[in-house]
Amino acid sequence: TVSSITRTLCSSAVRNAAIKHVTVIGGGLMGSGIAQVAAVTGHSVVLVDTSEDILKNSAKNIQGSLKRVVKKKFADKPEAGEEFVQKVMNNISTSTDAASVVQKTDLVVEAIVENLKVKQALFSTLDKVAPAHTIFVSNTSSLPIADIASSTARLDRFGGLHFFNPVPMMKLVEVIKAAGTSQQTFDALLDFTKALGKHPVSCKDTPGFIVNRLLVPYMLEAVRLYERGHGSKEDIDVAMKLGAGYPMGPFELLDYVGLDTSKFIIDGWYEKEPENPLFAPSPLLNKLVAEGKLGKKTGEGFYKYK
Numbered sequence: 606t607v608s609s610i611t612r613t614l615c616s617s618a619v620r621n622a623a624i625k626h627v628t629v630i631g632g633g634l635m636g637s638g639i640a641q642v643a644a645v646t647g648h649s650v651v652l653v654d655t656s657e658d659i660l661k662n663s664a665k666n667i668q669g670s671l672k673r674v675v676k677k678k679f680a681d682k683p684e685a686g687e688e689f690v691q692k693v694m695n696n697i698s699t700s701t702d703a704a705s706v707v708q709k710t711d712l713v714v715e716a717i718v719e720n721l722k723v724k725q726a727l728f729s730t731l732d733k734v735a736p737a738h739t740i741f742v743s744n745t746s747s748l749p750i751a752d753i754a755s756s757t758a759r760l761d762r763f764g765g766l767h768f769f770n771p772v773p774m775m776k777l778v779e780v781i782k783a784a785g786t787s788q789q790t791f792d793a794l795l796d797f798t799k800a801l802g803k804h805p806v807s808c809k810d811t812p813g814f815i816v817n818r819l820l821v822p823y824m825l826e827a828v829r830l831y832e833r834g835h836g837s838k839e840d841i842d843v844a845m846k847l848g849a850g851y852p853m854g855p856f857e858l859l860d861y862v863g864l865d866t867s868k869f870i871i872d873g874w875y876e877k878e879p880e881n882p883l884f885a886p887s888p889l890l891n892k893l894v895a896e897g898k899l900g901k902k903t904g905e906g907f908y909k910y911k
């Protein structure tokens with residue numbers, strides 16, 4: 606029955622865990638996915654963003670994703686599927702005021718814009734109001750965890766959890782131990798990742814951690830190859846799917862990640878290594894972002910989706 610499946614999915618791991626109540630800040634692509642998998646696995650979740658309209662859209666996206674999941678899991682029992690979706694949604698509440706909701710939370714997962722100063726401002730505020738035991742993590746793609754943590758006075762209870770997009774489908778989470786992260790915090794984060802049904806890998810606080818240290822140069826080379834006119838974006842995408850077995854080509858993946866987020870990432874790497882020509886700004890990427898063509902989420906990026 607749905608109750609037994611929910612119980613199996615949710616309870617035993619969470620009942621005995623240090624992390625039961627989770628606050629996710631940022632209800633975009635990543636925050637919605639993280640809130641979803643935490644709620645599916647029985648955590649009590651508060652999802653925070655800057656407006657009610659954004660949060661309504663986040664809830665709609667989570668429900669849409671859950672429906673895709675139950676279509677498979679409850680193929681022959683649609684009513685049980687609906688009940689499951691409702692149960693999961695009941696584990697999620699929303700708020701536009703992070704400071705007022707973190708008072709009861711064991712873990713704050715930040716998934717807001719990829720900008721160091723904005724992330725630091727958020728954590729600096731939350732550090733003053735969150736309980737002493739609360740662990741803070743960032744889902745940053747490429748900013749140093751120690752730089753974000755430096756805005757707080759809880760370096761020992763600060764780490765990184767780097768999820769992958771789409772969160773409900775991607776099994777990996779990079780668990781990042783920064784210089785100040787205590788072993789107790791790191792262990793709690795590994796346990797939490799496993800309670801979500803994900804596969805953790807341990808990472809040092811180094812640029813791009815593991816995946817992006819390898820993925821970003823590959824994506825950059827794809828854009829450079831296209832800009833040199835050495836292949837169409839369609840051919841490059843097909844080549845990497847059929848020749849290298851990737852599920853998406855680099856331009857499809859850039860659109861999927863979001864061109865704004867991709868630009869934030871690459872601008873940050875260029876700032877750190879301006880002498881490296883690989884990290885130089887891409888006129889094409891900058892033009893698309895300036896035109897509001899941010900990829901799949903806005904209906905157009907390198908490709909059109911409407």
Ligand SMILES: CCCCCCCCCCCCC[C@H](O)CC(=O)SCCNC(=O)CCNC(=O)[C@H](O)C(C)(C)COP(=O)(O)OP(=O)(O)OC[C@H]1O[C@@H](n2cnc3c(N)ncnc32)[C@H](O)[C@@H]1OP(=O)(O)O
Binds near residue numbers: 817821890
């Ligand atoms: C010079 C300047 C250049 C700038 C360069 C800058 C580079 C920066 C880029 C780095 C970005 C890093 C970002 C981040 O830090 C790290 C990342 O997250 S990287 C992204 C990792 N993700 C991937 O690589 C995804 C690859 N794609 C896939 O795995 C698959 O395509 C897919 C997304 C799972 C979808 O599968 P498909 O078969 O293609 O499509 P379907 O639609 O048929 O889906 C299959 C199956 O999955 C179910 N499903 C898909 N999405 C969801 C969802 N969100 N929720 C629930 N279920 C989902 C779907 O229902 C299907 O189920 P089925 O029908 O098969 O039962």
Ligand SMILES: NC(=O)c1ccc[n+]([C@@H]2O[C@H](COP(=O)([O-])OP(=O)(O)OC[C@H]3O[C@@H](n4cnc5c(N)ncnc54)[C@H](O)[C@@H]3O)[C@@H](O)[C@H]2O)c1
Binds near residue numbers: 636719770
């Ligand atoms: N997109 C990806 O594929 C991907 C994958 C892994 C990690 N990340 C990282 O996750 C983070 C979020 O990326 P995303 O793709 O979900 O971005 P997104 O643009 O889809 O969502 C970000 C959300 O944060 C909200 N926000 C911004 N400032 C806020 C604040 N101060 N308080 C509350 N909410 C705020 C925005 O309104 C928006 O809804 C970034 O650090 C990014 O680098 C992204």
